[in-house]
Amino acid sequence: MGSALTTIGLPVALGIIMFGLGLALTPRDFARVGRHPKAVIIALLCQLLVLPALCFGLVLWFQLPPVLAVGMLLLAASPGGTTANLYSHLFRGDVALNISLTALNSVIAVVTLPLITNLAIAYFLPGDEALGLQPAKAIEVFLIVLGPVVLGMLVRWWKPAFADRMDRPVRIASIVILVVVIAGAIVSNLQLLLDNFGRLAGITVLFCILSLTLGFVVPRMLRVDRRQAIASSFEIGIHNATLAIVIAQTVIGSVEMSLPAAVYGVLMFFIALGFGFLIRGRGGDREARRDGVAAERATDAAEVTPPER
Template identity: 75%
Template structure:
């Protein structure tokens, strides 16, 4: 990817997305966890334990080259974001729960993302013994993930009216930025992407579909309400591809490491949409049969 886009465009784009996320958060979103403790705990266990384990299994099954394997694990470790909230809204999930889960995941990811990524680097050794995210780079992850979020939350606290007015424009802008950044990543690395797309397309689609399914079915099997399960599904199934790309290219310094996130970022929009239609149809059928969730 071109240096200007990598060093300036990607961090700025991610900053806009995370700032928009912060504009919609308050401290009450963290406190709301007490209202749905089971849903939150189940979603976090799925996000932090099940998904990395499943991703590791898929990587082994598809026999990915080491650098792409680590890229997939980095993607699995990335939290959800505003796109997950948008899909939850479209398909009648508990968006308030989505917001709380996103807030918690953004904080927890500061620890879990470097941990999972370093573990993957240790297992697959794509850099010939070179270590991954060290202390200084973990600080970078902290600033990349939480800095703009905290700033957005401060703006909401100081100027709530401004934050409310900007909420929709920033959400729309974040989605546009997401599409533009991923498109830029694809265009700038077209040759290397084409060389690997056949390898990555299927595994990213499978990973996204499995993540969405687990995020919906596991909470339902454990007695979580349907709207909360829909929220959990999109929070777990839609990862922040831009965050994974930024960390891969600007923090770790590897274009190849960002390829899984680039392919996933395009395909997950369609997979999540199809999944949303599927579970919405199920909900309609259930209500038509007179069954309550």
């Protein structure tokens, strides 16, 4: 995973993915947060506070080696990716809320990701300051996470028609490049991955299941409607594993620290798919449809109602 293919290819793949996210974003996606404050606040609290604490407990329970433990916390601190939007769409979640949460999480992660990673390093690797995210590296995280997103948003503001045309090609290109790069990384470091797959498969699968469950159950308990709870579930349960791998390898400089994200990145697709079918069900599907119709009617009513004078 330390080859030129990954040290150059992975950041390029991540940059294209984040640029594609920016192409789909407008200021309205951030403004929408104010219209659904309850769902957003609950999702962010789960993402930023509950999830790292849950991951910390799992790491102690599974007794992972220190570097892998930090890798798990780095994964937990990574925001949701665009894949969450796809799953939310497939299982009738509130995709608009997903887009807003992804945008907001990407901004907040610039602060929280270095903070949580440094706390994990201080706990599990005390005295090893060389692995920390010092201010210069934190700026690098900022550029990796937000730079391409801002560039994509500027392109959309400047040339909206071009941004619409490029949306699909950029998505396809990012997937192709990412698959090629990850396949190359696996082949070049197959033995290292196999040596650690057994000890990481259990914790990554459990972490993914608990994250998805947390993101769905907590909002429902707090009376958030089902479509928004589905969106929250996938946003919290599907992390940007590519970002965690890039930060571990290119910013921190540890191939071993990227292994939890690599294993998680392979397994999460199947777990999220199964979870989506589980929460949808026949009754849940009807409820999601009903919530969706109600939301659309409310939106239409708001658009056609003339302003008061």
